[in-house]
Amino acid sequence: MNNKPRIFCVSNQKGGVGKTTTTINLATALAALEKKVLVIDLDPQGNATVSVGLKRQQGAKNSYTVLTGRDRLEDSVVETNIPFLFLLPASKELLGMDIELAGVEKPQFFLQKALSQTDQFDYIFIDCPPAVGLLTMNALVASDNVIIPVQCEYLALEGVADLMKTIERVKRNFNPNLSVHGIVMTMFDVRSNLSKSVVSDVKEFFGRMVYDTVIPRNVRIPEAPSYGKPVMLYDFKSVGAQSYIRLAAEVLKREKELICHG
Numbered sequence: 001m002n003n004k005p006r007i008f009c010v011s012n013q014k015g016g017v018g019k020t021t022t023t024i025n026l027a028t029a030l031a032a033l034e035k036k037v038l039v040i041d042l043d044p045q046g047n048a049t050v051s052v053g054l055k056r057q058q059g060a061k062n063s064y065t066v067l068t069g070r071d072r073l074e075d076s077v078v079e080t081n082i083p084f085l086f087l088l089p090a091s092k093e094l095l096g097m098d099i100e101l102a103g104v105e106k107p108q109f110f111l112q113k114a115l116s117q118t119d120q121f122d123y124i125f126i127d128c129p130p131a132v133g134l135l136t137m138n139a140l141v142a143s144d145n146v147i148i149p150v151q152c153e154y155l156a157l158e159g160v161a162d163l164m165k166t167i168e169r170v171k172r173n174f175n176p177n178l179s180v181h182g183i184v185m186t187m188f189d190v191r192s193n194l195s196k197s198v199v200s201d202v203k204e205f206f207g208r209m210v211y212d213t214v215i216p217r218n219v220r221i222p223e224a225p226s227y228g229k230p231v232m233l234y235d236f237k238s239v240g241a242q243s244y245i246r247l248a249a250e251v252l253k254r255e256k257e258l259i260c261h262g
């Protein structure tokens, strides 16, 4: 398969907003369509790694050793139990990246460089840590698209304006290809008026940038990682799984529109 992968990073500097859940489930939905998908776990916490039933690699090949150029991407990617879904695991060593790369020239380009070595995947999803440090910078510089999960809660947009500014800056200085693919509203509580007003506020502010699919709060979603499975495989019929399938369809549809309309 010789093609250039479409690269998405899932980012929001706020923690606990659904970045990892969105990464894993979009990746799984596309893998189910027999697209070859790579998830890159760029968060030292390694939640994406655990969510597909694998362990954070310490010392072995992982996103840290690939970023720092010690290992090649294609030697470091591991298979998951899910057909067509591959993972570049995280390592705690990622915690030291900001300090380690501080004096290095062009430290924003490490991931882009590593990813340019592969033509084996149709899609790459990068799960970002909850901070706009060097790791997120590397993810933005390496990506075509950013997906921003926003939790349906008070202060939902806190930090999103800063992220948008960072994206503009990366676009201007390092990666003219970069665009915000969409904002996904997560953990929507059907019984809460606050949830509804947050969604309508965010839609009013960001317009069509917000995906139509809203991800509801669903208990099956936090249960799934403890079984090392994406919710789609843990409980396919759950509303959590079904909403992520709808979101994946919407992401693909938007992707086609973007390609057709330049």
Ligand SMILES: Nc1ncnc2c1ncn2[C@@H]1O[C@H](COP(=O)(O)OP(=O)(O)O)[C@@H](O)[C@H]1O
Residues within 6 Å of the ligand: 014, 015, 016, 017, 018, 019, 020, 021, 022, 047, 130, 186, 187, 188, 215, 216, 217, 218, 219, 221, 222, 223, 240
């Ligand atoms: N739609 C949802 N319904 C219920 N719990 C959710 C939902 N989405 C995420 N969670 C849970 O919320 C927590 C934070 O989600 P996560 O995806 O890890 O966020 P982040 O990567 O932004 O820190 C996790 O325990 C996750 O299982």
Ligand SMILES: [Mg+2]
Residues within 6 Å of the ligand: 019, 020, 021, 043, 047, 048, 127, 128
């Ligand atoms: Mg996470």
